[in-house]
Amino acid sequence: MLHISNTVTIADWEIELTAIRSMGAGGQKVNKTSSAIHLRFDIKRSTLPDFYKERLLSLTDSRITKEGVIIIKAQQFRTQEQNREDALERLKKIILSATVVQKARRATKPTRASQKRRVDSKKRKSQTKSLRGRVQ
Template identity: 65%
Template structure:
């Protein structure tokens, strides 16, 4: 079982992890490639809450196909167990990123009020700066 958050968990039967064997004659990285793992997770048939499914499908990620299947390849470690853990951690991070609500972006154009305040501040600052060091005789 993979726990994403307090309310979201994924059962083991929903995640398909297969070991990929190296093809070809080998070389220096035979052990590394021989322990490669492909993790397959179907978003649509999973028990995730609907909001997670919608956000995952809306993500622009190469690992998510149009049909809603997540495929994660892990082969950076020499042992199969470490590669499985790495693939599960990446799936968890992907689902967690979909669970977070996107922050509202600041409007690209400043408001009229903020523009006015900025100009007022600049001119006031410029006036005091130009009068610095000058003595007024009255």
């Protein structure tokens, strides 16, 4: 069972974990052990509240397919158990990131004093550059 918040949890049957062979350089055991974890989580079939489902499906994340399935491949660690924990933690982060509401941006204008300072500095630069010209 994966605890997302105090009220939201995901049951084990909703998360499909598969052990696969890890990529990259290896030693003698590289072709014998399946230490990487392939996690699949179907958003539409899950028991998450509708608010979570809508927010997750609206995310533009490459790990979420068009069908609404989150796919995570964890192969950072050498042991299967550590990769399993890593995959579950990353799933939890994706779900929690969907619940964060962005603060609305308020349009602002520069103050009159800052505009005057900007124009004055441009005039000074222009004057300096014009003095660099050929002497007549």
